[in-house]
Amino acid sequence: MLLLTAASCSRDTFFQPDARVDFATPLPAAADSARVTAGRHYHRGPGGRLLLGPHYRRAWAEPVTLPVLTPATVVPGGLAFAKMGGGFQTISMTMTDSAGRSYAVRSIDKDPYKTLPKALRQGFILATVRDATAAAMPYGAFVVPPLATAAGVLHASPRAFYVRADETGLGEASEKFRGKVVLLERKYEGKPNIDGPVAGAEDLVETEDLLPNRYASQRHQLDGAAYLRARLLDLWLGDWDRHEGQWSWAAYAQPGHRLLWKPVPQDRDQVFFRFDDGVASWVVSKLVKKFRTFRPRYQSIEGYTRNASFVDERALAAVPRATYRATALDLQQRLTDAVIEVAVRQGLPPEVYRLEGPRLVASLKARRAALPQAAEKFYRLKSEQVLIAGTDQAERFEVERLNDTATVVSVYSLENDKVGRGETLLYRRRFNPQDTRRVRLHGLQGKDEFVVSGSVRRSPFIDIYGGPGEDLVQDSSRVAGLRKRTRFFDTARNNDFRPGPETKNKTAHNVFSHAFDRDGSGR
Structure with missing residues (x-):
């Protein structure tokens, strides 16, 4: 019955019409902030929560105050539309500033419509798959930067915004983004973007461009130790979606005219994933191992790392067991209670922190304590x-x-x-x-x-x-x-x-x- 009810949500009416809570009242032209929800369409009654899982529905539906995206002033000199993105679930685009630096703009909400076979793009299957987006913490990506800094992992620093319902400053993408909550972050791809955390690098490329060079010439080497550090951070955060498209690589000059490539993780949309807390979602989690739930105890290490297996196999080939343990112990020392507490409090909107913050902090501390054991299991899996x-x-x-x-x-x-x-x-x-x-x-x-x-x-x-x-x-x-x-x-x-x-x-x-x-x- 619940699935049949979900099926009644057509493609056009499933999502909230506008992120603003009072969207029927026009937003004043001078408004610099708005009261919004990331996705109040994920709210479910008791029966729906029992069957599909509570997930992060309260966080998606909780009203929060976010700044309004103003392309002309959001960065010095403003941003201009460059191109639409090619993501299957996320509406995305690239914008550039006056110096040619690139920025990604992505909708926080997702639509898996294009990922399904055509025969399944309707009815309760589509609605149920769409509903699973609520398993992601909508504001999780904003917690990660201070944790990555403390861990010694290169990273971007995303910010959340609301796009006005009458926005025209996003070029041909304006209509697609109107009324949505979005994430804005620097894109560390290409030489014009070598600054900030990757300052001093010789080059900056995506995985699909790096690996052919790595196998063409002995001049190129992957920094396995730096990659392992990033991967253990992924495990700690419960970030299971780390396929090859989720990485950039910065090249640093080495003796003998060689280049050492260090990883730059991107796209933290799936950190703190919470999935197997409903009857139906629990069954799915047993069938699809990569859908691991973030909780105080680690679930399947194989499941957490399945999406990254291609890059893991290539980047971790030279890393011995001792480095796994030493890196895990070093991360334990770096990721202190204070670092965790500040990151969670500052990364989550205050309203969402009250709902999820203490639980998230407790889980991160418990997972930190068990990180050496998780690293050992990861080593055995990859070895x-x-x-x-x-x-x-x-x-x-x-x-x-x-x-x-x-x-x-x-x-x-x-x-x-x-x-x-x-x-x-x-x-x-x-x-x-x-x-x-x-x-x-x-x-x-x-x-x-x-x-x-x-x-x-x-x-x-x-x-x-x-x-x-x-x-x-x-x-x-x-x-x-x-x-x-x-x-x-x-x-x-x-x-x-x-x-x-x-x-x-x-x-x-x-x-x-x-x-x-x-x-x-x-x-």
Whole structure:
């Protein structure tokens, strides 16, 4: 019955007509603030809350006072419309200031209409999926900046505004944004935006532009330690939506003409997510693991991190267990009670703080206490299978099966004349087969060498993907047991293949093994 009632909400009438509480009365031209609700259409009666969950409905429906967005004065020199955004659920656009710096403007409310198959874009399914937006804390993103600062993680600093119902200063986007509560923040993408938290960077790009460069040249390296720090902050905040599109990367010059890329997290719309508190939403949470609820105890680490698995696999490949624990302990020291309390009180509107603030503060403190345990689970999850990729230049991969608890993988450059003599080591990590079941080596293009040695009783499986070009594979290792622990995937011809007793030949008369997803487009 409740779902049938929800189905009666058509596409045009589901959302509030205007965020202003008294929208029937025109807003004075000189008004600099307005009394608004983020989404009073998420209010439900007792039956609806029982079935679908209380979520953050009170926060969405609670009237708060927000400043009115005035494009001409919101930043020095004003903002001008640049282009519409391409988000599937959020109405978004890019604006620029007089210096060419970019700003994102996004509606706080969401509409998942375009994410559903056409056959489901109507009736109770659409209405129920739309209702799930109430599981997000509408003002959560504004709590994050001081926490990220204390944690040592680069970040943007969003602000909330109301867009007038008669606004005309947003160019062709004016009609879409009228009457809405929006988030305004700097976009840290592109060289014109190198300032503030990324001052001193050489370049500033999105993930889809970074990774192809990383795999093309040894000059580019990802800062795994900085990325881990950002990811542990994500876990602590319960931010499960960290796919590759949610990151920018700032490049910093290193010796040997190299660039070290540090992550800049973006879009904090899903922090403090609260979902499994209704009958129907509890069932969905058991079926869709990524919908994890923020509470004092961590839920599934695998669920929290599923959306970020593509970037995690590439950025955390060199990070050892000790760094996970050390980073978690450091975050515990940085994220003090005072930091948490000030961030929550200043980030939430006073009316919403009274509803949610004390509970949010208590949950953050409890999760902070358990952060080292969460980091250990995260390490185990990400260390079960490890991807080590070279570049399109020539590398030598050395696998040393030292003993039953240590297999060391090192990657050296064979391009000394290009990267500088004496700086040939690109990668090194020690693997314990108790933690790591399989290591996948991708040589990509270039004439690569793979050398495997050592005699042990236990070792991870080593999968070698030579990639295009002629490669050398030499395996003199031995591991006790009947199953061969070194496998070579490549074309059947044009390689110098020197197998040993531990080598399983998986070459074929096709190039399927050369496939490697460089930017996430192959998923």
